[in-house]
Amino acid sequence: MTIIPQPKNRRRVLIASLLSIIPGLGQIYLGEVQRGLVLLFGLPAQTAIFWAIGGQWLAATTVIIWAWNILDARKLARGTKVSLAVPILLLVVLNLAAGWHVTKIDLYELATGVPNMRRIGVSLFQPQFVVRDVRASAVYTVPGPDVTKLGYRSEPASDAPNISVSPDSVVKGQNVTVSGRKFPSNQNGVLRINVGSDWQKISIKTDSNGRFISKFVNQSTEPGDYIVEAIIGLPFNQWHPSETLKLTSRLMLETIFLALVGTAMSIIVTVPLSFFGARNLMKTSRAGRIAYAATRGLFNVLRSIEVLIIAVMLTAAVGIGPFAGVLALAIHGIGALGKLYSEAIESIEQGPIEAITATGASKLQVIAFAVVPQIIPQFISFTMYRWDINVRMATVIGLVGGGGIGYILMQYIGLLQWKEAATAIWLIAAVVMSMDYASAVIREKLL
Amino acid sequence: MSLKIEHLTKIYDDGTVALDDVSLEVPDGQFLGIIGLSGSGKSTLMRCINRLIEPTSGRIWLDDVEVTAADSNELRKIRLHIGMIFQQFNLVKRASVLTNVLTGRLGYLPAGTGLYRRFPSEEIKRAERNLARVGISEKALQRADALSGGQQQRVAIARALMQEPGILLADEPVASLDPATAHSVLKYLEEINQSDGITVICNLHFLSLTRRYAHRVVALKSGKIVFDGSPSEIDNARFREIYGEDAEEVEVR
């Protein structure tokens, strides 16, 4: 069926098209006020946003929506209301493009940069948990015009494993003798000689006195210092935790306690406050309703400020360190726990309260027997959950100077000590995962 | 215990007139059934008797003590003598059956006792006796919500017995139970009424149950008493008057 435009209809179409040069006016003229208003204010706003974040070219793309607006007005004038699917889809695509621009996504850089991560990636799988060997190193020199012998030929402590090279100044093709002492006896090992960017490896074995002697031919011509390192395996019963593991474990514990104290501090404040944030208890009087609104408002504000931001603000007051971290966790936790506690109180059943009141029990007894048993499991469960979150947050707070394991992790990364960093990262992962699991199990038991 | 209610009116905050000038006398030892459509004011009447709900006007006496004149301390003492059971049992679900029964005794103990969940051993013995009376001794240490509906209501009866009440209010005690269980629960109420002489006021949905257990029936309609007499006096015409023109009596055996 074809609609032959009536003269009147034609005039409507013309007026609508002309009006909609200013987006939305055509629609308003045709009675679609809501759609018109959205276009009238929304389109300029969207254009302005694009201009602000992406410049004139991005802003210009909204001309497509403007064109759609005119078409829409003309269709409306002819009596059909077009679906909004097309312009909404367009807007989503345009905004995603703008987002791409803002976040500076650079796939080329990602593709070319990934190989640089190889060393980090490999190190991630070589965390230093257990010491399984003893290492000692020495240096020899290939002399040349610019080479001054390295000052250090440190005298090893007499009871520590050590090696020496002789002669310690050699030319290409000359034999070098390496002797070691004070190593574990009768153990296999390897001698690594630094050749340019690579390592030459020679198998060695210690005698019953923990000594070994080995020879190699120097291949290097380039003048400079070369490192020789002996790595002797430890018998199984002498394996021991690495210094890194000891340090990071201690700091991990510190982090868990930081989270614990932060959680405890928020509980102390939140338990009494949460009763004021429970609508069912507060709705009976005007003062109660005001207290309810104020308490919930406070919870919302505290909850919406990120822990990191609070921590950074607090460092101005109490300086960098764990204390700022604890306070930040506590303050944010009041908001988060407060909401959960209040909702737990709101959800208690009135029945048992009524029944125990009816027996002639005192208010205190009613609270002890009818209210507390109903809220305790939920309080414990929410608190476990919070502690669990706080451990995760505490590691991040450490990154900005709030103490704990995050702080040392930041240092390892700064010094490119990837294996040490890996130790910390795996430890964090293990602790977070087990706390997550434990709190899930406990919560399931309680509810 | 005898109960006397004079010109009792309850108007809720939203203006609902739940009870409209109700006067009623219940002699000591009677089993009174209260019937009426839902919304007729049965629960409101019960809760006014022990003042879980404050009456708007009117006076209530238990024996010669005026409930409506009591201050909050006196009210707690009065409540000791009024046992109450509910449609939803209203047990503390997570607590043990024994603890639930013991809560019925809290009013007799100094306000501090029991807060640590420690009860004198003679009270524990009393609780065990009352549990035995309703036939669920073996469940004493289970969590209350592990029991069936009928068993939970029996725990609630044991809790009320701990008060050594002179009167027992039962607000639709069997409305969430199946017919067979309903009878088993009502039989305990009957037994308590007959052997202990405790006055029982029981809201019931079904007339047939009322006929079987109650000495006397009071019918409420829109907050007013529209019938007061023996169950056998309720014929079809009376029944329609109470429950509405379209109602038909359902038998619960």
Ligand SMILES: Nc1ncnc2c1ncn2[C@@H]1O[C@H](COP(=O)(O)OP(=O)(O)O)[C@@H](O)[C@H]1O
């Ligand atoms: N807390 C309350 N606030 C306002 N109206 C109520 C409240 N409780 C009950 N009502 C109203 O009072 C009337 C009587 O209720 P109720 O005593 O529960 O009747 P029944 O127990 O017979 O079903 C009903 O109209 C009910 O809607």
Ligand SMILES: [Mg+2]
């Ligand atoms: Mg009711």
